[in-house]
Amino acid sequence: MTRQYKRAPITEAVIEIRIEPALPDAVVDQLHRKLKTSYPLSKRTAKVGVHVNIEEKQTKIEAEEKGYRLSNTDGTDVVVVTSSAFSHSRLAPYLGWEQLRGLAEEEWQTWKRAVGYKKISRIGVRFINRIDIPAKRGSKVLIEDYLRLYPQVPENGSIPSLNHYTMQVAAEVTEIEGIIVVNSGSVASPLVDHSSFVLDLDISRQTNIPQNDKDLWAFVETIRSFKNSVFEMCITDKSREIFDS
């Protein structure tokens, strides 16, 4: 089920591939040099582990995984390469699946030319959507008017209305042999006189992952198709009206 909206609520779309074993730093540096020709803005990154020894009153900070975050000049297409993962993110405005998949596939080829064969340990497709609902200050917004996945509160009035919510649900999806994680919550709206909710769909597989390109990208298409149907099931017509206004 694919539906194009005039104002797609997607704030970020991600395709991520994780590999094992981890790459040496020198190979990550080489990848960075190759990708920098297409993504001129880059920043070295490091995952930092902080170890606190209370008895000896010592704190040790260690860089555990190095990598690079590269982006185009607008900052809308972002590639992250680390020793164990490759991802392509498209931030808003979302220009369509073909563009996202095309770029991710192209960079994956660059990655493979630089690295060679590595076992893929996880493949994930994630879409973060934000629904911006017009709402004057002091007015109430019913979450269920816009989302079909929402927290239920007791009907006895002990919790009269929610100021904020965050929820995460996860389930196995047999048809893709993977899992879906859905995060939803209220967020501070970037618009005046609006309320905003996030609907974050993340679908991934960690076992029996296709290792050749043809099957890999066919599987990514399957995930995307599944994601679209879940998204449509999670929203209401009122949300659709907002996306098409």
Next chain:
Amino acid sequence: MSVLAIHRERKNLAHSWKLGLQPNLSSGGVSQDALRIASALKALGASSLSPGAEVVNQQQNRQEAQSLAEQLHDRLAEIKVMTSGVAMHLEREWRGRLFSQLDSLLNAEDWHEEDKPLVASSFRTFLRTILFLRSSVRPGLGISNQGHLVAAWTAGTNRLTLEFLPRDVVRWVLSIELEDGRERAAGDTIVSRLPEVIAPYGPERWFNANNVSSSN
């Protein structure tokens, strides 16, 4: 029946994952929304960031002393990403022109060491104001000594200047030509009150392209 089904699924998941919440369950994400989700979930004991994205987050918190060029470069990248968060509400051409203006404003070659780089929270107020006002006329942009973004609209000899302060505060200064002389007014307000506050001065002359004879 649905309750039973949910219960069974939960048991299966807990069994296969060993734990109810997995710390590294999610695919990467670098947007502001991704970071907000991660932060909210962290408070619940779960996380939604991939190792790659956590890296970026951690790095942002431990930036070392930077050169002016690096600061401007980082700030430009930050405000462009901030703009992308509301890009679905902006015309593509409008956004493109805004980025050209920002590239020019934050050009390191034209920058003086003593000037403060654009304050990100000022730019946030600017974005919220622009989307709230829905002005069809693009303002001229500048940066104050304090690093606040300043937008100016002119229509003939009538001028409106807005300085965007953190936390939705807008400092406004206007000057209009009346039959019996010139009137000037100024004040501080919050974004949501701005249209009301400047309404007596006929703001459509600045914001509506059909009413503007000349503008920046």
